[in-house]
Amino acid sequence: MATIVVDFQKTHFHPQILLSIFTVICIFVFFFKKPKGSRGCDLPPSPPSLPIIGHLHLLLFDLPHKAFQKLSSKYGPLLCLRIFNVPIVLVSSASVAYEIFKTHDVNISSHGHPPIDECLFFGSSSFVLAPYGDYWKFMKKLMVTKLFGPQALEQSRGARADELERFHANLLSKEMKSETVEIAKEAIKLTNNSICKMIMGRGCLEENGEAERVRGLVTETFALFKKLFLTQVLRRLFEILRISPFKKETLDVSRKFDELLERIIVEHEEKTDYDHGMDLMDVLLAVYRDGKAEYKITRDHLKSLFVELILGGTDTSAQTIEWTMAKIIKKPNILERLRKEIDSVVGKTRLIQEKDLPNLPYLQAVIKEGLRLHPPAPLLGRKVTDGCTIGGCYVPKNTTLVVNAYAVMRDPDSWEDPDEFKPERFLASSRGKEEEREQELKYIPFGSGRRGCPGVNLGYIFVGTAIGMMVHCFDWRTNGDKVNMEETVAGITLNMAHPLRCTPVSRMQLQKSQFVSS
Numbered sequence: 001m002a003t004i005v006v007d008f009q010k011t012h013f014h015p016q017i018l019l020s021i022f023t024v025i026c027i028f029v030f031f032f033k034k035p036k037g038s039r040g041c042d043l044p045p046s047p048p049s050l051p052i053i054g055h056l057h058l059l060l061f062d063l064p065h066k067a068f069q070k071l072s073s074k075y076g077p078l079l080c081l082r083i084f085n086v087p088i089v090l091v092s093s094a095s096v097a098y099e100i101f102k103t104h105d106v107n108i109s110s111h112g113h114p115p116i117d118e119c120l121f122f123g124s125s126s127f128v129l130a131p132y133g134d135y136w137k138f139m140k141k142l143m144v145t146k147l148f149g150p151q152a153l154e155q156s157r158g159a160r161a162d163e164l165e166r167f168h169a170n171l172l173s174k175e176m177k178s179e180t181v182e183i184a185k186e187a188i189k190l191t192n193n194s195i196c197k198m199i200m201g202r203g204c205l206e207e208n209g210e211a212e213r214v215r216g217l218v219t220e221t222f223a224l225f226k227k228l229f230l231t232q233v234l235r236r237l238f239e240i241l242r243i244s245p246f247k248k249e250t251l252d253v254s255r256k257f258d259e260l261l262e263r264i265i266v267e268h269e270e271k272t273d274y275d276h277g278m279d280l281m282d283v284l285l286a287v288y289r290d291g292k293a294e295y296k297i298t299r300d301h302l303k304s305l306f307v308e309l310i311l312g313g314t315d316t317s318a319q320t321i322e323w324t325m326a327k328i329i330k331k332p333n334i335l336e337r338l339r340k341e342i343d344s345v346v347g348k349t350r351l352i353q354e355k356d357l358p359n360l361p362y363l364q365a366v367i368k369e370g371l372r373l374h375p376p377a378p379l380l381g382r383k384v385t386d387g388c389t390i391g392g393c394y395v396p397k398n399t400t401l402v403v404n405a406y407a408v409m410r411d412p413d414s415w416e417d418p419d420e421f422k423p424e425r426f427l428a429s430s431r432g433k434e435e436e437r438e439q440e441l442k443y444i445p446f447g448s449g450r451r452g453c454p455g456v457n458l459g460y461i462f463v464g465t466a467i468g469m470m471v472h473c474f475d476w477r478t479n480g481d482k483v484n485m486e487e488t489v490a491g492i493t494l495n496m497a498h499p500l501r502c503t504p505v506s507r508m509q510l511q512k513s514q515f516v517s518s
């Protein structure tokens with residue numbers, strides 16, 4: 001075989017060029033190499049990353065769920081990413097989401113680390129951050145049965161009906177003054193006041209304004225969340241440097257919540273009159289006092305749960321109301337169909353009630369479609385407790401798993417015209433049981449599996465009655481403004497970047513005596 005001798009003096013292969021090629025090959029091999037996992041499987045594929053920061057730079061110029069969605073459409077539905085030294089496995093397709101929630105539910109039923117330890121709602125008493133274990137199981141059972149089960153929701157129906165009436169009256173007064181309404185702001189008042197009344201009792205709002213104080217603290221907390229998100233990303237770095245950023249603000253909000261909650265608990269402990277029935281705090285205090293309870297909950301557990309229910313239920317429901325109203329206002333044919341359905345079931349002399357909702361399938365479909373396109377919590381974060389195989393790839397134990405619910409619910413392989421607002425897709429069809437289950441597993445605005453949202457029924461009630469009332473009782477004028485569907489992230493939810501503002505115009509005369517409030 002002839003030997004080829006390269007004379008560097010006569011060729012263009014300058015040594016520096018060769019060195020560059022060598023470097024590029026090394027980088028390629030180093031960064032593109034698929035590291036081997038355990039059990040002979042590869043780890044999920046990984047896009048090119050940078051030294052030290054890993055894939056962080058790919059997430060900086062877009063909202064996280066959008067940046068993740070772009071990455072997955074380029075590199076695949078199951079990816080291994082790295083933010084500094086924290087490995088993340090990203091799930092973006094309906095089929096992989098289906099696989100993990102069907103096959104690995106228990107294994108992914110814990111959340112990751114809290115961003116800061118001393119915080120009341122992130123500390124060891126938290127329900128949301130509790131690992132899948134005895135405390136979490138005990139509380140989840142309590143929620144599903146005694147706090148948000150059908151009977152409990154029935155008992156608290158009057159409190160929510162009062163708030164819906166108040167919401168309606170507020171819109172009427174805006175109409176009289178020809179004022180525009182910022183839908184999300186009014187919706188937040190509705191959901192916050194309703195949840196506070198359910199937890200603290202009906203007197204909390206009128207008599208001592210506690211619900212207003214809670215709302216103020218929630219606003220402070222969401223502002224703090226934005227800052228804490230950064231500490232989560234740089235967590236390891238802060239740990240090494242032994243810095244606890246925003247510690248003072250966190251402790252400050254926690255202290256204010258603590259004082260408020262201690263007062264509410266003491267008021268409930270001293271209560272002797274249960275004529276208006278038991279509120280959620282009464283139920284929780286009974287469990288707290290029960291010496292024979294399966295799990296001994298503490299005062300801090302009660303306080304932490306209270307905060308988490310308010311944080312978890314208020315803005316999620318209110319933002320869904322805003323997004324869905326925006327979609328309805330943009331589509332007059334949908335508005336008309338919805339109105340026709342509500343008029344035929346509710347009539348024109350009374351407000352919509354919770355008991356009407358099962359008879360309004362199109363309203364339910366509109367809300368489901370709103371949640372599919374605009375899930376208020378677009379990313380679900382979990383921890384893989386034990387190493388396992390997902391989509392044929394190995395995922396090591398303790399890996400952070402991020403399920404991009406936004407991408408899953410717009411996956412073109414599972415949803416026809418995925419970006420179109422088509423409520424009809426949720427109307428009853430001839431799907432078989434297995435198909436129904438599959439549909440459930442790829443429709444995840446409330447998460448899925450054991451760790452899915454315990455407030456799902458309550459969420460549907462808030463959104464259903466609010467949207468139903470707004471469409472039934474009012475026409476909505478946007479005053480020539482275009483409804484802008486651009487997104488932003490505020491607090492923990494996905495919000496409209498340009499809040500929906502419109503003027504209500506009453507379309508029926510309701511008689512006060514015909515309101516039904518319980």
Ligand code: HEM
Pocket residue numbers: 127128129195308309310312313314316317320375376377380381444445446447448449450451452453454455456458459460463
């Ligand atoms: C439209 C309204 C709502 C939406 C879209 C929503 C969405 C979610 C999502 C996506 C999760 C995470 C689930 C997962 O990781 O799989 C969650 C968890 C949670 N939600 Fe909701 N939620 C809503 C309303 C509510 C309400 C009304 C409450 C209670 C008042 C509530 C309380 C909670 C709690 C306590 C958790 C934590 C569950 C756990 O860690 O086990 N949510 N919610």
